[in-house]
Amino acid sequence: MSVLRVAVLVSGGGTNLQALLDAAAAGDLPARIVRVVSDRRSAVALERARGAGVPTRVVRPRDFAERAGFDAALAAALAESGADLVVHAGFMRIVGPAYLAAWSGRCVNVHPSLLPAFPGLDAPRQALEYGVRYSGCTVHFVDEGVDTGPVILQEPVPVHPDDTPETLHRRIQQAEWRLLPAAVRLIAQGRLRLEGRRVHILPPTETGEDVGCQGR
Ligand code: GAR
Helix, strand or coil, X not given: CCCEEEEEEECCCCHHHHHHHHHHHCCCCCEEEEEEEECCCCXXXXXHHHHCCCCEEECCHHHCCCHHHHHHHHHHHHHHCCCCEEEEXXXXXXXXXXXXXXXXXXXXXXXXXXXXXXXXXXXXXXXXXXXXXXXXXXXXXXXXCCCCCCEEEEEEEECCCCCCHHHHHXXXXXXXXXHHHHHHHHHHCCCEEEECCEEEECCCXXXXXXXXXXXX
């Protein structure tokens, strides 16, 4: 089976990046992390990437006069790495048309809620304030909206009566560390087919043949 080349976009701590690095190192993921790109020089995730010997790049919006310039530079930094797939793992920016023209259908995001509930910032806080009994996490394809793309996988997580946004987020992240590698594995195995908004998960092939992400 050929190995999927994965680039990861990060803004912060990088625990989801770490989950992907660990799964790949353990041989649990038919994928190789080929580059990590951040919009922030100070992102701890960049240290995790360097620690794993993965090349990094910083592309900051403030270095571009216009938003479209940032999007195009981001798309180019990812393309240069030869990536087949881009994972937004705690990347706290909305991507624009210049980015999506290059990567639509080949980029996924992890979000700390059961979408379509609580998109955008501070999802665990939104869930607590709403008073839901369960929240969770979602891995979905990225589209032009805010956390609106087709859902690949979701996992529910219970909300405890004494939760703060921080304790709930930590519990959700533990689910994310399972869910994100599982979604990347399905893509690497060519087991996703997109039909409208619905993502069908195909059974494993007997040969384990890698046929890529279908239906784009
Ligand atoms: C994760 O919980 C991810 O779901 C969330 O940021 C966190 C990043 O953690 N993303 C969003 O809220 C995007 N809307 P990490 O840097 O430790 O992986």
